[in-house]
Amino acid sequence: MSATDFDVIVIGSGAAGLSTGLAAAEQGRERVLVVESETVVGGSSRLSGGVVMGSGSSFQRAAGIDDEPGDLFKEYMALNTWDVAAGPVERWAGRSGETIDWLAGHGVKFFDRLIFGGDERKPRSHCIDGGGQALINALASACRRHGVEVALGRRVEELVVEDGAVRGVVSGGEALTAAAVVVATGGFGANPELLAEYYPSAWIPDWTWYIGADGARGDALRFAAAVGAQTTGVDRGLRTLDPGLARLNEAFLPGWTVLLDGEGRRFCDETAPYGILDTLVRARGDRAFVVFDDAALRPPEDEREKYRDAYKQVWPNHAPFKPKNYTADMIDENVKRGKVHAADDIGVLAEKIGLPADRLTGEITRYNGLVAEGVDRDFGKSGKFLVPLATPPYYAVEVRPVTVNHTGYGLRIDEYARVIGQDGRVIPGLYAAGECTGGIAGVTYMGSGNSLASACGFGRIAGEEAGRRAEEAARA
Numbered sequence: 001m002s003a004t005d006f007d008v009i010v011i012g013s014g015a016a017g018l019s020t021g022l023a024a025a026e027q028g029r030e031r032v033l034v035v036e037s038e039t040v041v042g043g044s045s046r047l048s049g050g051v052v053m054g055s056g057s058s059f060q061r062a063a064g065i066d067d068e069p070g071d072l073f074k075e076y077m078a079l080n081t082w083d084v085a086a087g088p089v090e091r092w093a094g095r096s097g098e099t100i101d102w103l104a105g106h107g108v109k110f111f112d113r114l115i116f117g118g119d120e121r122k123p124r125s126h127c128i129d130g131g132g133q134a135l136i137n138a139l140a141s142a143c144r145r146h147g148v149e150v151a152l153g154r155r156v157e158e159l160v161v162e163d164g165a166v167r168g169v170v171s172g173g174e175a176l177t178a179a180a181v182v183v184a185t186g187g188f189g190a191n192p193e194l195l196a197e198y199y200p201s202a203w204i205p206d207w208t209w210y211i212g213a214d215g216a217r218g219d220a221l222r223f224a225a226a227v228g229a230q231t232t233g234v235d236r237g238l239r240t241l242d243p244g245l246a247r248l249n250e251a252f253l254p255g256w257t258v259l260l261d262g263e264g265r266r267f268c269d270e271t272a273p274y275g276i277l278d279t280l281v282r283a284r285g286d287r288a289f290v291v292f293d294d295a296a297l298r299p300p301e302d303e304r305e306k307y308r309d310a311y312k313q314v315w316p317n318h319a320p321f322k323p324k325n326y327t328a329d330m331i332d333e334n335v336k337r338g339k340v341h342a343a344d345d346i347g348v349l350a351e352k353i354g355l356p357a358d359r360l361t362g363e364i365t366r367y368n369g370l371v372a373e374g375v376d377r378d379f380g381k382s383g384k385f386l387v388p389l390a391t392p393p394y395y396a397v398e399v400r401p402v403t404v405n406h407t408g409y410g411l412r413i414d415e416y417a418r419v420i421g422q423d424g425r426v427i428p429g430l431y432a433a434g435e436c437t438g439g440i441a442g443v444t445y446m447g448s449g450n451s452l453a454s455a456c457g458f459g460r461i462a463g464e465e466a467g468r469r470a471e472e473a474a475r476a
Contacts, residue, residue: 008029009169019457020034020462023467024470033176042213047211051126052099053453054097060114067122075446079446154172158226165430183219187408189407201286202239208403209402209404211405229427236441238275240401242401255381258363262284274445291395293390295387310323368388413437417431433462433463
């Protein structure tokens with residue numbers, strides 16, 4: 001191969017892109033360029049909660065948690081009914097704890113206490129002190145120390161392809177060549193047209209919104225079409241429930257709510273992890289109702305503590321979770337706007353939301369009976385969150401899973417993060433990592449830390465493999 005401008009070019013500076021650049025530099029590659037379309041480093045990763053999932057880390061061992069990487073792989077595959085790319089997932093999971101320690105070694109500060117990110121058997125989600133921005137700051141600093149160059153405000157228009165291999169990128173009309181190119185452009189949550197086409201279950205015009213960065217436009221899909229890459233993962237990702245009152249990211253429901261399907265039937269523990277709720281609501285037509293009473297909004301003084309502690313999730317890097325949409329001011333305002341329904345009688349409330357009065361009355365009566373017993377024999381919600389719906393007025397608001405957190409459609413990769421072409425062969429010189437890949441996210445988002453774990457883990461893999469290709473090219 002003739003001389004190139006760079007050894008490795010990485011497109012995107014989120015957790016995946018920076019992990020890729022750093023890993024390539026650790027392979028001894030001295031000419032590594034990270035190209036970022038926006039004017040700030042970090043992509044959507046910098047806006048995240050800063051939780052990274054991993055099995056077998058030194059933090060788990062120090063806490064006395066015996067959790068093998070193989071356990072993560074088995075649970076991930078089972079949760080997703082094996083409908084993901086097992087090869088790449090197994091390699092990622094097998095190195096997930098090692099990736100946590102690698103991040104820590106590069107200055108990412110994790111809390112000692114681990115959390116349950118979803119419904120896993122053992123806590124394996126690691127919380128970063130300072131959240132997603134702190135992760136990006138540490139990775140960016142490590143990249144600088146290792147000589148990785150970062151170019152901001154340089155969106156890539158196309159890939160350079162010669163003799164069937166990817167040889168570089170074109171950015172700002174300038175061709176930059178490299179032995180290997182890694183696509184780490186993130187998802188497409190900021191692109192309404194792509195959401196409607198590739199994540200249709202999340203798309204409702206004037207309701208759907210995205211919590212990530214504006215740069216998540218789906219550039220990887222444009223590259224895929226141009227070079228004949230396979231894409232996979234239609235309608236995969238993570239959606240959280242939204243009442244359509246204001247654009248407030250509220251991943252968890254308060255424990256005092258009752259969640260009903262479109263037919264007016266309760267179907268789950270309302271404090272379930274958001275990935276589980278996403279799957280459950282999808283199975284019920286992607287429409288549900290949140291029901292609660294006035295005591296939840298304006299609790300009596302002697303019951304205030306019972307309502308204040310409304311969340312199962314307690315993160316060491318996050319202030320105690322509090323309601324955002326489900327507050328007295330927000331609900332009162334939206335009752336006036338007609339977006340929230342209120343009534344002094346459950347039967348009347350049912351009629352307002354288009355449900356049979358006897359059905360909703362029956363569901364709430366049954367729920368209140370479980371509350372009185374102190375045991376949710378139907379769905380297992382913890383007793384500490386069981387409070388009766390007994391103080392009128394009663395409220396109901398329709399919710400849809402339309403807050404887009406993560407998109408799972410993208411480039412198909414193998415266990416070495418190499419992009420696979422339409423002919424089933426890897427495309428020489430092209431790699432991908434993070435949210436721009438497909439086949440990694442399954443039908444159920446495993447839990448808090450899933451996305452950043454994938455970004456950092458596959459970023460390391462892509463950087464190492466791209467670095468090796470560059471080394472081989474230098475020898476040729």
